[in-house]
Amino acid sequence: SSELTQDPAVSVALxxxxxxxxxxxxxxxxxxxxYQQKPGQAPVLVIYGKNNRPSGIPDRFSGSSSGNTASLTIxxxxxxxxxxxxxxxxxxxxxxxxxxxxxxxxxxx
Amino acid sequence: QVQxxxxxxxxxxxxxxxSLTCTVSGGSISSYYWSxxxxxxxxxxxxxxxxxxxxxxxxNPSLKSRVTMSVDTSKNQxxxxxxxxxxxxxxxxxxxxxxxxxxxxxxxxxxxWGQGTLVTVSS
Numbered sequence: 001s002s003e004l005t006q007d008p009a010v011s012v013a014l015x016x017x018x019x020x021x022x023x024x025x026x027x028x029x030x031x032x033x034x035y036q037q038k039p040g041q042a043p044v045l046v047i048y049g050k051n052n053r054p055s056g057i058p059d060r061f062s063g064s065s066s067g068n069t070a071s072l073t074i075x076x077x078x079x080x081x082x083x084x085x086x087x088x089x090x091x092x093x094x095x096x097x098x099x100x101x102x103x104x105x106x107x108x109x
Numbered sequence: 110q111v112q113x114x115x116x117x118x119x120x121x122x123x124x125x126x127x128s129l130t131c132t133v134s135g136g137s138i139s140s141y142y143w144s145x146x147x148x149x150x151x152x153x154x155x156x157x158x159x160x161x162x163x164x165x166x167x168x169n170p171s172l173k174s175r176v177t178m179s180v181d182t183s184k185n186q187x188x189x190x191x192x193x194x195x196x197x198x199x200x201x202x203x204x205x206x207x208x209x210x211x212x213x214x215x216x217x218x219x220x221x222w223g224q225g226t227l228v229t230v231s232s
Contacts, residue, residue: 030215042222049212050216
């Protein structure tokens, strides 16, 4: 099995840059995907693969990976970016399972 | 674009079976994997499992003994059954398309998601 670990909460000043991280052994072999979830709404994909943004996602969102850590960076955070962020990846068992991180609550000050 | 909609009872009694259906519109269900994901109130996301349109499945080991997924390509629907439910199974249940890319570093992603449906387990 595999676990993905995220910091429970992160804060950033309006307009500044913030990095949200996700750690796990499976990230040495698989890229992560990232989801934004606002209260009462379904998660929305913001980054997948090495650094791919779906249509409609602002280019202030970017992804990167190094070793066992995947990162989601928001460059110039906006008030509307305040949300929960979840990482997801494949399980490292080779059984095509999926795992989520515990989520990071981003507060924009 | 593809849209997903969950449906099913919002209230299930303890020890009974939770049954949900996800209807895919705006595109074909064929040749994709489809996942179920749940989220208890105030908590994180938990992947339940996935099904391919051939019927092949992968389940979360922690739920495997209680989960059954099926697909009906003629109706563009796939379904989840979770047996012997308890209060711990109370959650918002989402369906999502499960995409993946085989590469030097493979990866998967979920897109789109349904809006989610709240299932409460209570007598």
